[in-house]
Structures are given as structure tokens and as C-alpha cells.
Amino acid sequence: MKDKHDLAIKKIRRFNRFYTNVLGLLNQHILDSSYSLTEVRILLEIDKIDRCTANILIHKLDIDRGYMSRILKRFEKSGLITKENSIDDRRMVILHLTSEGKSILAGLEEKSNNQIQKLINPLTEDEEEKLVNAMNYVTRILSPDISPVKIRRFESEDIEHIIKRHRELYALEYGFSSSFGDYVEKIVREFDKNFDESRENIWVAEDHGKVVGEIAIVRVDENTAQLRWFLIEPEMRGKGLGHELMKVVIDFCKEKNYKHVFLWTVNLLGAARHLYKSYGFKLTETQENNTWRKEVTKEERWNLDL
Structure with missing residues (x-):
């Protein structure tokens, strides 16, 4: 040998x-x-x-x-x-x-x-x-x-990690209460239970075997998809990983012939909002939310026509 x-x-x-x-x-x-x-x-x-x-x-x-x-x-x-x-x-x-x-x-x-x-x-x-x-x-x-950073399709064990990191990071960085984590857990588990492999997915980014980010596309109907659970670990921000993940989901949506993609975010996520804008998403709706943190948070809907 x-x-x-x-x-x-x-x-x-x-x-x-x-x-x-x-x-x-x-x-x-x-x-x-x-x-x-x-x-x-x-x-x-x-x-x-x-x-x-x-x-x-x-x-x-x-x-x-x-x-x-x-x-x-x-x-x-x-x-x-x-x-x-x-x-x-x-x-x-x-x-x-x-x-x-x-x-x-x-x-x-x-x-x-x-x-x-x-x-x-x-x-x-x-x-x-x-x-x-x-x-x-x-x-x-x-x-x-x-x-070493690779982007792969999610596996069953990733579900717990996605829920855990959404709870921890949003509480640490934005003061979100456990009600936000409960909300994320509910919809992530529903996604995992009803997952349609042909039309939706969660992509996971790994650096030397450690999960450092994720992003998802969820089917709404034949022509519409929702972008969800976009999260990048603090040490990986500002390195271009967000662009790589965004490109993956946009290419996927085009490949699956979706005509429209939308997402919901909050006004606190400045870097993410700029990233959405750079890919052609437009802010179309704003509503107040007082359930996740002490201060009122503005939820925003962003839309993209493909």
C-alpha cells in the first residue's frame, strides 16, 4: 500500500x-x-x-x-x-x-x-x-x-439541531422568549413529518463536520414556495456562506419550476434583509408582533417572482 x-x-x-x-x-x-x-x-x-x-x-x-x-x-x-x-x-x-x-x-x-x-x-x-x-x-x-465547508441535504438528526440553535441564538442575540422556540419546533417537526422530497428540502452547511448554517424551501402550492429557517452561526458570518446558501435555494426553486418564493423575517435582521434584497426579494407587508420579545417586533414579508 x-x-x-x-x-x-x-x-x-x-x-x-x-x-x-x-x-x-x-x-x-x-x-x-x-x-x-x-x-x-x-x-x-x-x-x-x-x-x-x-x-x-x-x-x-x-x-x-x-x-x-x-x-x-x-x-x-x-x-x-x-x-x-x-x-x-x-x-x-x-x-x-x-x-x-x-x-x-x-x-x-x-x-x-x-x-x-x-x-x-x-x-x-x-x-x-x-x-x-x-x-x-x-x-x-x-x-x-x-x-472544508460543504452544503448537503438534511438528515433526520439535523432536525433537533435546527430547533435547538433557533432557540439559543434568537434568545441570545435578540432576546426572543421560549415561545419563539416553541413556534419553530412545531413547524419544523410538521415539515419533517410531511416532507415532500421532490419539492422541498433543508440544506445544511458543515465546516469540518460541524453544522454552521441551514436554509430551507417549503412547498406552499404548485407554484409557490416559502424560504424558512435561514440561520448562520456567528463565526461563519461575513464569509459569503449566506450567498452560497441563497444561491442553492434559488436554483432549486427554478429547477422545480416554482413561480414565486416568499419569506417572513423580522426588522432586527439587518444583514439578512440586505441579502434578500440583493437576490431580488421585495418587502411587501409589515405587521407588529409582541409575542416573542418584550419590545414590539415588526414581522416582514418579502416576495420574489422567478
Whole structure:
């Protein structure tokens, strides 16, 4: 068995040396510019991530906080990015590319695309397809080690955890009484009892085997679904997990041909409300609720047409 692993290690290292040389050629065009590979990646992520923050970039790209701060200051001074304070949380600073930043990024991406085009031009259509499939396979099979956060369908033992964490977090962070936990427990258990696998689901996010978030889609009728039980553990907030979970449920709803999705939330959840808005949900109804906490809470209905 050891000999088998030794051979695999040698082949992987040989491939790594080969591909490092390929990447060096591909990246040469970017290095000819005044931007490093890290800086280009940061520009790309700011452009791609909705409501991008420095914390999201630090965790996603695994970059030192001080180094990231210096790069962002340089980008801002050069007119490539702007910073905007969040309306709901003044401590949160949202990053945006300026028109100049978008122009610079577009030019760099065009250079990279042209270089890759030259690389694959000699390949036949069949060879190109096999190359892409092989890259997809390598990415998929190694992803659990590279990115420990995985999103899976719920299992029966997840039900107790979902109920427990809704009770604990809403009491700790918003002062909700046990009546809220009782309400969540009732509807979660009803969902589990009547679960329609073909039209609804709960997705659970795990980080190194620990549950760090969940989100659900519940069937209302043939054309309408409700988004429920969206919760992310405090240590995972601001890292883009919310966007990943939202994308999963929106894609699911489209796949199942739902025409309309709605959710109920409360006005206290500022970050979540911004996330819903970024995916096209619109606030359509507000009502007061005085059963879950001492202060009156405003419940809100948000709707999305697909």
C-alpha cells in the first residue's frame, strides 16, 4: 500500500511541476501589467461578490489582514474602488469597483482569455472537452480538502439541531422568549413529518463536520414556495456562506419550476434583509408582533417572482 501511495505522490508532484510552468506562462501577461496576481484576484472577487467586504476577501483568499488593508487603500487612492458604509450596520464597509476599476479588470481578463485561447487552439473539439472534464474532476475530488465547508441535504438528526440553535441564538442575540422556540419546533417537526422530497428540502452547511448554517424551501402550492429557517452561526458570518446558501435555494426553486418564493423575517435582521434584497426579494407587508420579545417586533414579508 505504501508503494502505491509513493507512486501516486510522485505522479502528483510531477503534474504539479508541469502545471506550475503552464500557470507561469498564463500569468505572464498579468505580471506584465502593474498589478500582482493577488491584486487581480481581489479586483475579481469585489466585482463578483455582492456586498463584498474586506473580511469576506480575507477569509476567501486567505490573505493577511494588514496586507489586504494596504492593497485596498492603494486601490481606493487609485480610483479603482469605493467604500460604502452599510445602512443597517455602520461598522460594515461595502466595497465596489468604480468604472475605472471595471475597465482595468476587463482588460486584464481579456489578456488572460487570449493567452488561454492560444494554449488550447491546437486541440480538437474532443480533446478540449476531455481537458475541461479532467479539470472538473480534479476540482471536484479535491474540493473537500481545499474548501472544508460543504452544503448537503438534511438528515433526520439535523432536525433537533435546527430547533435547538433557533432557540439559543434568537434568545441570545435578540432576546426572543421560549415561545419563539416553541413556534419553530412545531413547524419544523410538521415539515419533517410531511416532507415532500421532490419539492422541498433543508440544506445544511458543515465546516469540518460541524453544522454552521441551514436554509430551507417549503412547498406552499404548485407554484409557490416559502424560504424558512435561514440561520448562520456567528463565526461563519461575513464569509459569503449566506450567498452560497441563497444561491442553492434559488436554483432549486427554478429547477422545480416554482413561480414565486416568499419569506417572513423580522426588522432586527439587518444583514439578512440586505441579502434578500440583493437576490431580488421585495418587502411587501409589515405587521407588529409582541409575542416573542418584550419590545414590539415588526414581522416582514418579502416576495420574489422567478
